Amino acid sequence: MSRSGPVLPPHGEGVSGDRAIQQSLERAWPADLASADEKQLCALGTSLLRADATGIGRADWPVFFGERRQAVAPAFAVARFRIQAVIARRGGAVGRAVVHLVWAGADRGGTYTDGRVTDLHFTRTVTRKGAKWIPQPQH
Template structure:
């Protein structure tokens, strides 16, 4: 029977040192994660989509929004929002006229608009300054009980005027922008007045006449 040679203590010591060093190296290596970063589901992504800056609605929303209707005739607040700044004087009147005409295209015949604009000017002047009220008794009523004029004639000025249909062919409204000095001495431009008219029977020349609606 052959006895195997005894292992060298030196070889065992070297082997032990190598194994120890390998363990230390493995312990010092950084661990790498095998997990995949989570991706938010489509629903979460859409929830953080920025809104449209103009409408405040999600641009991906389906279906048309509510329809918007434009009034056929402007209101006083709508006129004010469309006018140029105050204080430009006579030089700004043309811009005001052009702004009104661009905002509300004509919907009356040229003859009807010409007549309504002329009568609207006269009626407003009579109302503000008291001049010519006798022509408009249906509007002012008894001259002896009429309200005293609130504006001086010296600086009264109509800056712009348009006439448009007011719901039907026989109804019209005259929109006027004007300037004036009140009895307290305060001058203000950009004042807005709406005067309503009703179509009357044809005059002797065959054309339509317009009558101002009484004060309510």
């Protein structure tokens, strides 16, 4: 860590730079959710982003993608998609959270870019079966 802040790996560093990105996110935004909630939200956010970017698993997210039954061409190649870092934090109000993801991928044209940033918002719903985090559609 330098005096001006954490040192991030240069773009294109690959998997070896992901740990530094994860540590930088964790230092920049200290944890403020219960550990179990953060772990669950990180898994949900990762799954949702993967479904959005690659098209795989969209049926698991009808609230987010709707009930579309037609095939949608994926924006990113499955084989060249990876999450570089992910954290979940409170979303400003009780029962809200934001999952902050840094990721890398190759688009349909073959252009590979790392350091892409996506924020996914969730609200907590409590039912008789327990609490559940629900993704909020992006506007």
